[in-house]
Amino acid sequence: MTTRREFIGTAAAGAAVLAAQYGYAQEAASGSKSEVFVGKGSAEEVIPKIFKKMGGIERFVKPGSRVMIKPNMSFANPPDWGTGTSPEAVYTMAKLCLDAGAKRVIVCDNTLREPEQCKVKTGIVEALKPLKGVVLFIPKQDSMFIAKSDPRAKSLTSTEIVKQVYETGCLISLPAAKTHSAAGVSFNCKGLMGLIKERGSFHRETDMHTAIPELLYYMKPHICFVDATRALLDNGPAGPGKVIELKTFVGGIDPVAVDSYAVTLAAWYGKTFDGTKVKHLKNAGDLKLGNVEPGMITEIPV
Amino acid sequence: MRRIRIASQVVFLTLFVGFLYFVNNQARGYALESEFLLRLNPFTAVLTLLASHSILFSFAVTALIIGVATVLFGRFFCGFLCPLGTLIDAADTWFFNKIRSKDRKVPLYFQRVKYVIMIAFLILAIFGAIFPLYLGPLSFITRLITIVIDPVLKIVGTDINRVIGAVSPITSTLMYSKFPMTIRLFYGVMATMIMGMLVFGGGFWDRRFWCQYVCPTGAFLGLISRFSFFRRNVDTKTCNSCQRCVKSCPVHAIDAQDVKKTNVAECIECGICVQLRDGCSAFRFGKTDLNLNAGPDLKRRHVVAGVAGGLLLSPVFRANAISKRDETGRLMRPPGAVPEKDFLAKCIGCGECMRACPTNTLQPCLFSDGFNRLYTPKVVPRIAGCEEKCHLCGHVCPTGALRKLPYEEKRFAKIGTAVIDRHRCLAWAQNKECLVCDEVCPYNAITAYVVDTTKGRFKVPVVNEDLCLGCGMCEQHCPIFDTAAIVIYKFGENRLSVGPYATGAQKKVILEKRRASDSKHLGKSDASGEPASGLGGSSGVPEGFTSDGFVADPVENSGNGLPPGFLE
Numbered sequence: 001m002t003t004r005r006e007f008i009g010t011a012a013a014g015a016a017v018l019a020a021q022y023g024y025a026q027e028a029a030s031g032s033k034s035e036v037f038v039g040k041g042s043a044e045e046v047i048p049k050i051f052k053k054m055g056g057i058e059r060f061v062k063p064g065s066r067v068m069i070k071p072n073m074s075f076a077n078p079p080d081w082g083t084g085t086s087p088e089a090v091y092t093m094a095k096l097c098l099d100a101g102a103k104r105v106i107v108c109d110n111t112l113r114e115p116e117q118c119k120v121k122t123g124i125v126e127a128l129k130p131l132k133g134v135v136l137f138i139p140k141q142d143s144m145f146i147a148k149s150d151p152r153a154k155s156l157t158s159t160e161i162v163k164q165v166y167e168t169g170c171l172i173s174l175p176a177a178k179t180h181s182a183a184g185v186s187f188n189c190k191g192l193m194g195l196i197k198e199r200g201s202f203h204r205e206t207d208m209h210t211a212i213p214e215l216l217y218y219m220k221p222h223i224c225f226v227d228a229t230r231a232l233l234d235n236g237p238a239g240p241g242k243v244i245e246l247k248t249f250v251g252g253i254d255p256v257a258v259d260s261y262a263v264t265l266a267a268w269y270g271k272t273f274d275g276t277k278v279k280h281l282k283n284a285g286d287l288k289l290g291n292v293e294p295g296m297i298t299e300i301p302v
Numbered sequence: 303m304r305r306i307r308i309a310s311q312v313v314f315l316t317l318f319v320g321f322l323y324f325v326n327n328q329a330r331g332y333a334l335e336s337e338f339l340l341r342l343n344p345f346t347a348v349l350t351l352l353a354s355h356s357i358l359f360s361f362a363v364t365a366l367i368i369g370v371a372t373v374l375f376g377r378f379f380c381g382f383l384c385p386l387g388t389l390i391d392a393a394d395t396w397f398f399n400k401i402r403s404k405d406r407k408v409p410l411y412f413q414r415v416k417y418v419i420m421i422a423f424l425i426l427a428i429f430g431a432i433f434p435l436y437l438g439p440l441s442f443i444t445r446l447i448t449i450v451i452d453p454v455l456k457i458v459g460t461d462i463n464r465v466i467g468a469v470s471p472i473t474s475t476l477m478y479s480k481f482p483m484t485i486r487l488f489y490g491v492m493a494t495m496i497m498g499m500l501v502f503g504g505g506f507w508d509r510r511f512w513c514q515y516v517c518p519t520g521a522f523l524g525l526i527s528r529f530s531f532f533r534r535n536v537d538t539k540t541c542n543s544c545q546r547c548v549k550s551c552p553v554h555a556i557d558a559q560d561v562k563k564t565n566v567a568e569c570i571e572c573g574i575c576v577q578l579r580d581g582c583s584a585f586r587f588g589k590t591d592l593n594l595n596a597g598p599d600l601k602r603r604h605v606v607a608g609v610a611g612g613l614l615l616s617p618v619f620r621a622n623a624i625s626k627r628d629e630t631g632r633l634m635r636p637p638g639a640v641p642e643k644d645f646l647a648k649c650i651g652c653g654e655c656m657r658a659c660p661t662n663t664l665q666p667c668l669f670s671d672g673f674n675r676l677y678t679p680k681v682v683p684r685i686a687g688c689e690e691k692c693h694l695c696g697h698v699c700p701t702g703a704l705r706k707l708p709y710e711e712k713r714f715a716k717i718g719t720a721v722i723d724r725h726r727c728l729a730w731a732q733n734k735e736c737l738v739c740d741e742v743c744p745y746n747a748i749t750a751y752v753v754d755t756t757k758g759r760f761k762v763p764v765v766n767e768d769l770c771l772g773c774g775m776c777e778q779h780c781p782i783f784d785t786a787a788i789v790i791y792k793f794g795e796n797r798l799s800v801g802p803y804a805t806g807a808q809k810k811v812i813l814e815k816r817r818a819s820d821s822k823h824l825g826k827s828d829a830s831g832e833p834a835s836g837l838g839g840s841s842g843v844p845e846g847f848t849s850d851g852f853v854a855d856p857v858e859n860s861g862n863g864l865p866p867g868f869l870e
Contacts, residue, residue, distance in 0.1 A: 066472065076689075076690075076691060104472060106475065112741070112742060112779065113689070113742070113744075113775075114660050114661050114686075114689045114692075115482065115484070116482075116484075116660060117660070117689055117691060117692070121691065135475060135476055135479045136479055137475055137478070137479050138479075138482065140482070140484065141460060141478075141485075143460070143464045143467070144478075163471065164471065164475060167471050167472075179865070180866070180867065181737040181740055181741055181750065181866055182735045182736065182737055182866055182867060183866070183867045184865060184866055184867020184868045185867070199738075199781075200738070200779070200780075200781025200782075201781065202781075203728055203734060203735065203736035203738055203781045204728060204734070204736070204781040204782065207735075208735050208867075209735075209867065234865075235746075237741055238740075238741045238742060238743070238744075240746065240817055268865065268868075269865035271864075271865070271868075273868055276869070277868050277869045277870070278867060278868055278869070279867050279868065279869055280867065282869060
């Protein structure tokens with residue numbers, strides 16, 4: 001029989017382990033430089049290479065664990081419109097996680113448009129079909145979200161987030177590279193808005209450029225990628241706009257650094273910027289949520 | 303015969319519900335005409351034919367087959383096919399038969415009521431109106447499933463899933479992704495449920511109460527089966543007038559005075575009488591003996607009553623101020639709806655389109671939209687927009703009130719126009735960073751302009767009415783509470799009975815404009831409302847302009863010519 005003292009001891013130890021795990025990603029940003037891994041080629045080639053350089057996917061995905069992948073699939077458009085993550089990238093990522101021993105991979109995005117259409121038209125449901133253990137989860141019911149608030153946040157003081165985010169061991173953000181009519185560009189930081197219940201409040205009640213980085217207080221992806229197979233250069237996030245093929249993947253553990261680097265990949269709206277020129281990324285840097293200054297980012301080609 | 307009947311009932315009920323749910327959906331496309339089961343009712347065919355002077359070919363064929371079969375074999379539809387009849391049988395067997403007291407007797411002459419109702423409907427149809435609460439059994443049961451049963455079951459299912467989720471979250475997630483129960487909710491649940499309770503609750507007084515006393519389809523089928531030659535036949539040798547058949551008959555079709563005599567207009571060929579004693583009565587093919595076949599209990603005065611009722615109701619339907627003035631101007635019909643007059647003559651309010659609609663935008667009209675529009679579908683964009691790549695509603699409509707449009711054509715079937723309320727729009731009125739309507743517009747009909755608002759220069763959404771289809775995605779997603787700041791109005795709707803919605807050349811222009819990237823429109827901006835300047839140009843911004851069409855923040859805006867969300 002467990003005594004109370006033993007129980008408290010176990011609980012404290014467990015909490016410490018959890019805290020350590022969670023803290024790992026949080027810590028990465030402060031002070032030291034962030035590493036960003038960049039590779040050119042198809043998803044099957046590049047993503048495993050990036051993980052290799054990062055020290056192996058096993059570092060993040062523990063055998064028997066649950067993994068959540070957050071792609072972009074909000075719009076029911078074909079992959080070549082550049083409005084969603086390419087199906088190949090989602091497939092590769094899910095397969096890598098399964099191969100690393102993940103028990104279950106949850107591919108989750110709260111789509112803007114009708115879920116069934118988004119599943120089918122983006123090609124993601126078809127791409128994931130061969131994989132066993134992958135769930136395509138489009139949360140649309142109130143009970144699937146959990147209300148959270150964070151004292152550190154100035155603008156986004158509370159929001160409702162998909163419960164499963166807190167029930168998975170590893171959150172992988174895998175957004176497409178595209179422009180956004182309000183946020184400028186939509187990569188990892190903006191992409192996290194796909195895991196909350198009601199996006200309207202960002203426009204209505206908060207300053208978007210502060211609220212987006214503050215989302216990182218609520219959930220910080222353990223692994224961040226940008227799928228720049230294609231880049232939607234204007235008229236984002238819904239398209240149709242100018243699409244170029246970059247065949248590039250950017251990976252890392254610092255969402256802000258990965259985003260900041262991805263900004264330099266293409267000429268958005270016909271202009272070249274660096275990460276500090278994107279409001280929400282600059283704010284993220286100021287809030288010490290990650291490195292946004294180009295000088296603080298080490299590019300590692302794979 | 304009773305076994306065959308029950309088997310047939312089960313099969314048809316399964317088919318009916320199965321088709322309703324599993325045949326036409328988005329993933330499988332429009333391969334099968336699932337709605338053909340809704341076309342089995344010949345009376346509906348007659349009504350829509352009378353009212354609209356036109357009928358779908360496939361509808362005419364199915365209705366004709368059932369009609370001719372009824373003329374030959376009697377009212378088998380009610381006993382063997384009708385899913386409402388099956389459900390009423392089930393409710394009677396398992397519930398009402400057990401609680402019904404023997405003292406409760408409905409006078410037999412009430413059976414005439416259904417003929418009066420039927421004749422009134424026919425007269426109404428001649429004057430171009432389908433009774434809004436049209437009581438056809440197939441449309442009634444579809445409506446009941448759509449508006450009441452389906453949402454209720456799904457809500458219960460979700461609750462169960464939530465309980466499971468409390469124990470094992472991942473099981474609940476798995477279940478949800480396998481069966482994503484998209485709960486569609488509808489207006490008029492209570493009214494529909496009460497009607498359903500009345501239909502089934504008739505069992506309190508009599509078996510098959512609805513079929514015997516109310517159902518106009520039953521009356522119609524009974525009327526045309528007067529000379530059918532498949533009928534109940536009594537073996538005079540073995541009959542000892544025990545009267546058991548009289549008592550057992552659920553629809554009182556057997557004459558109590560002369561048990562050999564059957565009222566073919568009432569007999570639904572259920573076969574209960576056949577299995578009572580061996581060989582005394584059987585259903586056989588034979589020459590019609592009018593002495594043994596009683597017809598419908600229908601006198602001249604009932605016909606007169608029906609006709610008078612219909613004649614009286616017809617002007618009542620038209621005596622409604624809503625035909626003069628529509629307060630809201632927001633009664634958008636689904637894309638592909640034929641012109642309103644024709645639409646009202648064809649739509650039977652079955653709710654099949656509302657059930658098929660994946661987004662839940664289709665809702666039944668209630669009394670506020672006019673009595674003659676009750677249960678006809680309307681688009682309610684604030685609940686959900688109309689999905690661009692979908693036209694399931696048209697593909698499941700059994701009567702042709704909604705045309706079947708291919709995707710290529712649906713993109714031009716304009717149902718309304720989006721209008722921005724500048725006094726409530728976040729961008730227009732509060733200069734807040736919001737272009738959600740532009741984000742979600744599937745037709746690229748919203749463009750960002752930089753103009754002088756009352757608070758200064760700001761990037762605001764502007765609707766291009768020529769490109770707008772009225773789908774309402776913008777209204778659905780507008781972040782303003784309650785009433786959106788961008789709403790769809792009916793004006794600009796394009797409704798045709800036949801033919802394409804635009805000429806080839808017009809379509810080409812519209813498609814090119816829709817396909818064209820916003821940035822090309824954002825050419826030059828000035829206060830007169832010209833589109834803002836091109837973001838693609840490296841030469842920069844025209845003089846005097848703050849940006850290339852986007853100003854991130856008017857405070858910081860110092861003519862830097864930057865796209866949204868970017869800093870100098």
